[in-house]
Amino acid sequence: MTAAALTVANATVGYVAGGRKRAILSDLRANLGAGELACLVGLNGSGKSTLLRSLARFQPLLGGTVEVCGQSLARLTPRQLARQVAVVLTERTAPGQMRAYDVVALGRYPYTGIAGRLSPADRAVIDEALAATAAETLAQRPLGELSDGERQRVMIARALAQQPEVLLLDEPAAFLDVRARMELAALLTTLTRERGLAVLMSTHDLEQTMRHADTVWLIDELRTFTTGAPEDLGRAGLIEKALGGGLDFDPDTGTFRAPGSPHRAVALDGDGPLLAWTRRAVIRAGCRIDQDAPIRVSWVAGAERRGPRWTVRAAGASVDVQDLGELVRQVRPDRFA
Numbered sequence: 181m182t183a184a185a186l187t188v189a190n191a192t193v194g195y196v197a198g199g200r201k202r203a204i205l206s207d208l209r210a211n212l213g214a215g216e217l218a219c220l221v222g223l224n225g226s227g228k229s230t231l232l233r234s235l236a237r238f239q240p241l242l243g244g245t246v247e248v249c250g251q252s253l254a255r256l257t258p259r260q261l262a263r264q265v266a267v268v269l270t271e272r273t274a275p276g277q278m279r280a281y282d283v284v285a286l287g288r289y290p291y292t293g294i295a296g297r298l299s300p301a302d303r304a305v306i307d308e309a310l311a312a313t314a315a316e317t318l319a320q321r322p323l324g325e326l327s328d329g330e331r332q333r334v335m336i337a338r339a340l341a342q343q344p345e346v347l348l349l350d351e352p353a354a355f356l357d358v359r360a361r362m363e364l365a366a367l368l369t370t371l372t373r374e375r376g377l378a379v380l381m382s383t384h385d386l387e388q389t390m391r392h393a394d395t396v397w398l399i400d401e402l403r404t405f406t407t408g409a410p411e412d413l414g415r416a417g418l419i420e421k422a423l424g425g426g427l428d429f430d431p432d433t434g435t436f437r438a439p440g441s442p443h444r445a446v447a448l449d450g451d452g453p454l455l456a457w458t459r460r461a462v463i464r465a466g467c468r469i470d471q472d473a474p475i476r477v478s479w480v481a482g483a484e485r486r487g488p489r490w491t492v493r494a495a496g497a498s499v500d501v502q503d504l505g506e507l508v509r510q511v512r513p514d515r516f517a
């Protein structure tokens with residue numbers, strides 16, 4: 181069993197206004213092990229940021245306890261807290277005129293003396309953090325001139341420079357393009373698997389969650405909190421239910437789709453590199469794969485100047501198509517009964 185980097189016991193998070201407590205989430209119980217990635221998932225306004233801010237001690241818990249590596253979060257000194265927990269928020273917090281390098285260097289604050297002088301060892305950690313986030317070329321640029329995605333990389337580098345045990349990220353992929361999202365996923369995998377960091381991030385990206393999370397921290401419409409492996413929560417239908425019952429998850433493809441999509445069954449007769457693309461196209465067409473289905477799709481890869489060709493067979497008739505766009509048009513459930 182992995183050591184718990186973060187333990188949440190019977191916690192309540194929320195706000196205090198006019199002397200009155202307003203709980204957003206109650207009865208929270210969760211563990212995050214060293215080397216694990218947990219994804220915090222819930223609808224807009226469900227309380228993800230409130231929970232992350234409470235775990236970072238930006239706001240006090242309204243009840244219960246949180247422990248970081250066995251120590252009470254509430255009792256850590258600011259310096260201890262900064263060595264244990266690093267946070268990346270989506271809001272713009274750092275001054276825009278600071279060079280990216282200096283922003284990352286702020287992450288060394290819990291290790292430097294009062295003068296904040298950086299030792300060669302501190303500089304090595306900063307360089308490593310910039311390298312880990314592929315932000316070396318941004319180091320000399322003012323933060324205010326960076327794109328959202330570039331700024332996000334610098335803010336993650338700053339968090340890494342803290343050398344924390346626990347990394348909290350609030351929607352880190354929000355501004356990132358597809359490639360940057362993949363790089364972020366790879367980075368988080370490296371940080372957890374190879375460096376043993378415990379990472380909790382809020383996200384609306386369910387497909388990445390199903391693919392990469394060790395644990396899902398799930399908040400449903402009634403603000404009930406559940407944790408579990410993505411497959412266990414998915415198998416029990418809890419993720420679809422939590423997100424308003426408005427989704428259908430296909431465990432084979434790892435994708436979600438709107439409900440009510442007609443589910444025509446289609447069989448795929450073939451293999452090779454075209455199988456995955458054909459399968460994807462058929463699912464996009466609103467079909468499910470069933471090898472006993474009467475509608476069958478087969479293909480030949482094509483050679484030399486002849487491209488691939490797909491054949492759709494149904495009820496004794498067959499149609500040949502030359503590309504997957506045409507295949508989708510042929511198998512769409514509204515196409516033929």
Ligand SMILES: Nc1ncnc2c1ncn2[C@@H]1O[C@H](COP(=O)(O)OP(=O)(O)OP(=O)(O)O)[C@@H](O)[C@H]1O
Nearest residue numbers: 195197202204222223224225226227228229230231
């Ligand atoms: N400072 C505050 N004072 C009082 N209530 C707040 C405050 N900040 C947020 N809330 C309320 O707390 C609830 C949870 O908000 P929160 O920002 O944690 O949700 P979220 O899950 O992060 O949403 P999103 O996915 O939209 O980012 C909302 O009802 C919100 O209005």
